[in-house]
Amino acid sequence: MSPSIDTRVAIVGGGITGLAAASWLELDHGIDDAVVLEASDRAGGKIRSELEAGHTVEGGPQGFLDNAPDTLELARRVGLGGALVPAADASADRFILRAGRLRAVPTSPVSFATSDLLPLGGRLRVFAEPFARRRPDGDESVFDFAARRIGRVAAEVLVDSMVTGVFAGDSRRLSLAATFPRMAAMEAEHGSLTRALVARMRAARRSGGRSAGPAGPGGTLHTFDGGMELLPRRLADRLGDRLRSETAVLGIGRDPTGLILETGSGPVRARRVLLALPADRAARLLAGLAPDAAEPLAAIPTVPIAVVMASYADPGAFGRPVDGFGFLVPRAENAGILGTLYCHSIFPGQAPAPRLFLRTMIGGAREPGLAGLGDDALVGSVRAAHARILGRDPDPDRVWIVRWAEGISQYTIGHLDRVAAAERAARAAGIELAGSPYRGVSVNDCIRQARAAAGRLAATS
Ligand SMILES: Cc1cc2nc3c(=O)[nH]c(=O)nc-3n(C[C@H](O)[C@H](O)[C@H](O)COP(=O)(O)OP(=O)(O)OC[C@H]3O[C@@H](n4cnc5c(N)ncnc54)[C@H](O)[C@@H]3O)c2cc1C
The missing domain is CATH 1.10.3110.10 (protoporphyrinogen ix oxidase, domain 3)
Known part of the structure; x- marks a missing residue:
């Protein structure tokens, strides 16, 4: 069968890394024929925002810090500068649970000296x-x-x-x-x-x-009016039919003219390839072509995480103010949750005032089994933790749950050596790697890695 697509650069994975890489290829290098192959029916990967009953429900990232120039530049260059929304000043206060009580995180050495944190x-x-x-x-x-x-x-x-x-x-x-x-x-x-x-x-x-x-460096959390998914959606729109959704790459081979990507809808021939995938998927695709890359990639783990968002019509539901950024829970507190963000206070436009809108994380490396609990058990854990920490257990009148089986990549001891080895071996086979498994998990890190990968691809394609 002859290749259904023939292109200079094929990008595998339509999360923020893959989409940003395609955009940087065009914006920085004038390469406007790169193709993005995405397995699912929507672009954005872990970035997922739903608008429902006046709430912006973020299943993945809540925002990004404005201290990374690439993200802001990308947003502005694709016309989203006017849609940027900074966190409200009221969300400056952060808390950590210690010995069963929320303690304010001090913001200066002097306040730290006298704080009870x-x-x-x-x-x-x-x-x-x-x-x-x-x-x-x-x-x-x-x-x-x-x-x-x-x-x-x-x-x-x-x-x-x-x-x-x-x-x-x-x-x-x-x-x-x-x-x-x-x-x-x-x-x-x-x-x-x-x-x-x-x-x-x-x-x-x-x-x-x-x-x-x-x-x-310090920074202010930002989102977009309409949620984080506005950015990948805009990048996907700009790609048009160069974004092939529902096109999982099943294998990668090579012939004298370049790399051949095998998909369910026919092969794709490309001179250079960027894998912007979870590390285990990249490992599988490289197993035959670059086994020295596949092995270290297979050793990069992820942890599962569940996000539970709850909305309360009564702003006094907990009998105390629920203002600030939210709180984090150290392991020793055994609270059954990792932390809770006060979304109504961070981005007041994300819930109808004067509601409380809380976003709680469960699972992670600490208690991976909890992330896979059923809906009732998950909500039960959150409510029990909030009853202990915030003092009451009011009934939320709306709840949303999002689970990520492969939530966040973990950079365990020796990670940078594994990444360097994988990059070397993949590059020798004409393949670049970028994204959250490698050099930073944040949206900012992904967009920065995408830009660097686009530079390398442009120089060699
Ligand atoms: C709950 C949660 C909260 C977070 N909060 C924040 C936050 O507040 N701020 C922040 O900066 N970051 C946050 N992060 C991290 C950040 O969102 C992610 O690290 C980042 O979005 C990952 O982007 P990516 O492009 O590397 O990968 P992904 O988003 O995982 O994209 C990979 C894509 O590859 C596709 N794919 C997989 N296999 C194939 C295949 N064989 N062929 C084709 N396509 C394939 C997938 O469908 C997916 O679309 C959070 C993450 C989670 C899970």
Whole structure:
């Protein structure tokens, strides 16, 4: 059978990475014939927004920080600059559960010194950070790094929460260098996070800019008017029939003229290929062509996660204010949930005022089995946790549930070496890799990786 499509570049996977890569090829390099092959009937992958009864129901990402220039540039260049929506000022306050009570996350060293987020001993240990032991050779877990630098108490409360918030992951298994590269770099450059932060604050003051936290530069969460899916939908619209949905790639082979992608609706011939897929799918597709890439890719795990969103007509339903960004739950609290975002407060346009609109995450590396529970059990877990943490168990009058069996990629110890090996072996076969399994899971990271991959594809196609 002759190839049904013949193209310079074929992109496999129509999540944000694949769609953004096709757009960058066009916007940055004038390549306007790349084809995106997507297995499902809709583009966007993990980005999924439904508008229902005045609610913006986000099944995947809630937003992205405005500290990454590529995402904002892409949004503006495809005409969505006017649809950007920043988080409300009222959502600035964040909370962490400790010893059964929500504690405000302090925003300055002075407020940290007097806050009740950590017990006194834990707080004092954080201030001893500049005198911490030097880093051991080789990759280190996020937890070991944090315990070494700021003490076990802070590692268990602050860092475990942070890892839960971004990766739904286990801080004892995740690689510092892969998950929080900026923190690793700060220690390497300045010998101490405190000294690095002071240096950055001074530099920011000199340049009149904004300061940065240890996990990365500060930023404001943004979404789009209509939800996160507005961006992939716009990118998909621009592609037109160059986006082939319901076209799963089943295998990849090669002939003297290039790579042949096997799909249910006929083969696709391409000079270069980008795989923008979950790592296990990429591993399967590369098993024959680039086994040295397939093996490390198969070792990149994901964790399942369930998202439960609940809306309450009565803003006083919990008998206390539910204002701010929301709260995260460290492992030691055994609350059965990973955390809850106060969506009505973050993006007030996403629920009819004055309702409460809560979004709770369940499962992750901590309790993967919970993410697969039935609807009643999931809602029951959320309600029991909220009764304990927020003080009451009011009846929500609307609930939405989204489950992701392969929710978020986990960058375990040795991740960056595995990625480098996979990239090398895949590239030797004419194939690029980009997306959440590799160098950052956030939407911003995916769009940045997509741009870099588009550059490499353009240079060699
Ligand atoms: C619950 C949740 C909350 C999150 N919250 C945030 C947040 O607030 N902010 C943030 O920045 N990030 C967040 N993330 C992370 C972020 O949304 C994802 O990492 C990112 O969207 C993944 O994009 P991707 O393109 O790498 O992969 P995916 O979105 O997984 O896309 C891969 C695509 O490949 C397709 N595919 C698979 N196999 C094949 C095949 N054989 N042939 C063709 N196509 C195939 C799939 O159908 C899919 O469309 C969250 C993730 C989850 C799950």
